[in-house]
C-alpha cells in the first residue's frame with residue numbers, strides 16, 4: 312500500500328481523504344449526525360438553487376462569516392445541533408471557501424477526514440483502497456494551512472498503525488512521515504490550532520469555540536464518502 316500526502320489536488324485515482332480541519336471537514340463529519348446527506352457546492356447562487364430543489368437547509372461561509380440568507384454558517388457544532396424545521400428535508404447544502412471547493416475535481420473514491428474522525432477514516436480507507444491512499448490537505452485559498460497538515464498527520468498515523476497491526480506491506484512518502492511526526496504531541500497540536508492563521512481568524516470572528524470543537528481527537532466514527540455529488544456516512 313502506498314500512502315502519500317498532497318495539497319489541493321489528489322495524485323491518485325484509488326482512495327483520497329480530503330482534510331479541511333478548520334472547518335469544512337469537521338462540519339461534514341459531525342453534520343452527518345444531524346443530516347442524512349450533505350451536498351457540497353461552489354457558489355452561494357448554486358446553494359440557493361439546490362436549497363429550493365431539495366427543500367434543504369443552507370450552510371456556509373465566505374471570509375468565515377455566514378452567507379446572507381443562509382440558515383447556518385460553517386460551524387460544526389451549529390450544523391450538528393441545528394433543529395431542522397418539520398417542513399424541511401434533512402439535506403444540507405454546504406458551500407465553504409476551501410473544503411467544498413477541493414472536492415469538485417476529485418476522480419478517486421473520496422472520504423472526508425479530520426482530527427475528529429482520524430482513526431475511523433484511516434481504518435476505512437485501508438478497507439477500500441486497492442493499493443494507494445492519498446491524504447489531501449485543502450489549505451487556505453491556495454496556501455498551506457498548518458491545521459490541515461496536523462490533522463492529516465493524525466490520520467496517517469492511524470493508517471500506518473492499522474497497516475502495521477495487520478502486517479500489510481506499505482510505503483509512506485517523506486512528506487506524509489513529516490506530518491505524522493508533527494502531529495504526535497497533542498498539546499502542541501492544540502496550541503497550533505488556536506495560533507495558526509485560520510485559528511486566529513476564527514478567534515477574531517468570535518468563533519473560537521469552533522476551534523475547540525474541531526481539535527477534539529476521535530470523537531466520531533463517521534466516515535463521509537463523496538459520491539454522485541453527495542456526502543453520506545459510509546457504512
Ligand SMILES: O=C(O)[C@H](CS(=O)(=O)O)OP(=O)(O)O
Nearest residue numbers: 333334335375407408409410
Ligand atoms: O469557514 C472556515 O473555517 C473556512 C474559511 S475561513 O478560514 O474561516 O475564512 O472555510 P473552510 O472551507 O472550512 O476552510
Ligand SMILES: [Mg+2]
Nearest residue numbers: 331333334409
Ligand atoms: Mg479550512
